Amino acid sequence: MTTAQAPFTIAGRELRSRLILGTGGFTNHDVLAAALDASGAELCTVALRRLDPAARGSILDVLDNAGVEVLPNTAGCYTARDAIITAQLAREAFATDWIKLEVIGDDRTLLPDAVELVAAAEVLADDGFTVLPYTTDDPILARRLEDVGCAAVMPLGSPIGSGMGIRNPYNISIVVERAGVPVILDAGVGTASDAAFAIELGCDAVLCASAISRAHDPVAMATAIRLAVQAGWLARGAGRIPRRRYAEASTPEEGSPVFDQGAADISHTASS
């Protein structure tokens, strides 16, 4: 039997699961823990925020219990400077060089600010970070990020939390074709089929948060997306058929019976 997915590697580290879970939006730690288990993810994102004395329980305990690794992010940063400081804080807090780099342009679209993103990526990569940048679906920008030393690129399918799926699959496939580092679809997945499509397009992995955490049943959706990623992987290996404008019959035409109207009138034979 064909395996449902093969491992892939980011910066020398092998990952067996092609689904990375974003932890944002879960209503509580219990639901997060159950969804983590159902997702099979080995890596999941966390953010850094000011210490809240009223907060109860650390998300780190949940992640430790689940045996998953932390991928800190720089969510909420609008400038390269803020993102760099946040990445440095994350390195201290979690003792990891891995950083999901987000530098956004405004709070309505949450789209990446390309100029600030590349600037921050270069500084962090030079400083020894394993940089995974959240980027647009622009193939040129993806190459620029790779050129400055990013360990992967994470193009969006559509804006964060929009659930709009992959709005420009042609761009995503160009990013994939030209990338020398893993491509992880980040943002936009709304349901399982979007995740399958990302993998079919050639993405190495999918990062999902809202699609799971804000689903009516997050645990069921985590299972669905885990299976969709595996289905996408199998389908990609199996090879889709070419698209055609006209039908192509799957039933052979040869040997079809011929129903010429003969001399006999059979229209009344069944009636009495």
Place this chain on the structure above:
Amino acid sequence: MSLSVTINGDRRELPAGVTVASMIASLPGAPDGRGVAVAVDGEVVPRAQWPSVELRDGAKVEVVVAVQGG
């Protein structure tokens, strides 16, 4: 003699000579330091330096922890 420092946006009076380590220990819900990071005046203070770095009067301190996100 005391210092006035701003911690996560709130003004606090702390004794002169207070270090980053003792400031962290004085915070409500005193975090054990795991998953905690500190920046003073926009510069990250590595954990190893917490016991030796003293806060100056007027310092702006950010103390951050892991939360759900991304």
